[in-house]
Amino acid sequence: MPAASWVVLGRADSTVVAVSLDRSGAELARVHVADLPAWVSSQEGATAPRWVWNDTPAWYAPLLAAGVRVSRCHDLRLSHAILRDSELAPHAASLRAATAWDAASAEEIAPKPTLFELDGAAPTGVPHDVDEVIAEFARQQQALDAADEGRLRLLLAAESAGAIIAVELRAAGLPWDAAAHDELLVALLGRRPSGGGLPAKVQDAAERVRAALGDTSASLDSPPKLLRALHRVGVLVESTSQWELQGQAHPVIAPLLEYKKLARLLSANGWAWLDTWVHEGRFRPVYVPAGVVTGRWASSGGGALQLPRQLRPVVRADPGWRLVVADVAQLEPRVLAAMSRDERLAGAARGRDLYEGVVSSGAVATRAEAKIALLGAMYGATTGDSGRLVPRLRNGYPKAMRLVDEAARVGEEGGHVSTWLGRTSPSPSEAWVGAQRRAAEPDAREADETRARRWARDRGRFTRNFVVQGTAAEWALAWLADVRIRLAQFPPVGEEDAAPASGPAFATRPHLAFFLHDEIIVHTPAVHAEAVADAVRDAAAAAGRLLFGDFPVDFPLDLRIADTADKP
DNA sequence: CCGAGCTGCGCG
């Protein structure tokens, strides 16, 4: 156990009990809920313990709202899910039985966290009574000790840091210029209609589509109806999706594509979205750490994972502040190079565009080919250009290709695969197992065999991608966590500097404002922007070393300091 | 009237 102390927080009747795990389970304090923020704050100042709690948002959102920031925690719910399934923790039997520790986070149940309701019924979700919390922590430590696996401990620390960061990201929000957003909507869609009905430019596009269809009442928002209307004027497409319409020559196509684009903007990120999700100059999505099976984050509400390019210009730093926008170039193939110990792929990636490096090696002729070949290798493409190009990589990068091919083979056979730090893929469904069993029987019908084979391949593509996507998610967690620590070292803004328009107390210094798989946005006082950029780059290098030691792979960033999040 | 399931589109 590390030098820093670990302190469990749990509930006993109507008070919060803190138990130190360093002094043979001695009770450290018994604090009334109302006094908890002040007490936690004093502990942070003294020993900065690692807080062990059932569910990070349930504790940390209220603490943060009260102005108290913590440096680290152990999230029992997220850790439980990892240990329960991990191949690296084969002796975690005590975690496998279905219990309340498998429940969803309070955040997912009630995205507006309530501050420790004393009188109300116990919140649904994972257990919070101090005895149960301590027992779960003991089970987890036992599983870890039996596994003797440093990677898993690293993963749990990274996952827990992510849980803290998700709460802070929501509290801080992404600086959003609602007026600029409105101007953009008016320019593209027309003025916001006061009653029902569509904005003028959307209405106009719809009418031009109907004119070309020769049907003044044609329904444009129902795919089956639209498809029939298209067939009536001789546009014989199989679906109404953009990419199929694009290939058609007919007067209806241009206005229809325009209508779809405008209607999409209106329904996904129009005024209704703006009213719901942007307040006081901040977009506050709900981040859901490990919401994806691979360990990637999901989001719930606000569509944070779909921040459309079109809207990036309205992400705007406060006056006197700047945005540091950074994403990793070709994260997944770099991660694949490192985890497979493929020196040649790592070499192709070093100090430059990875795809150009692959071209230089002679495996393929162009950057475009390198890209679809590598994506195809990681996604399991079998047909088309991608499927044709993948085999060319097998000669040049045998270790990398062996790793993904092996992951696919295990998946096809119904087995489990794991990420670099030990997150393990879910088991196949009962339906899947049943289908394979039926197909293996002597009197199996051909249709059964065909289906079983197809499902096996489907699962193979999933496990093939799982190891890479999941390890990339681990790298991103390590990066995030390190960025957060580095940003906390900056001094808060002084009296003479511009203060941010809104936000929690920690937003008086550079802070994370957005995260999306391989991209972060830091909101920083302008004077610190250059130093923040260095910190973000240094953190990326540190994350690479933390996961992969001295294996020679680098993680270069596309980074810019700007007033908006626009992409060049 | 509500919810499940589907389509289409946007993001990595």
Added chain:
DNA sequence: AAAGCGCGCAGCTCGG
């Protein structure tokens, strides 16, 4: 040329 992975969300359709 969207083929091959992972998502969320709006809107429609259909069944209860």
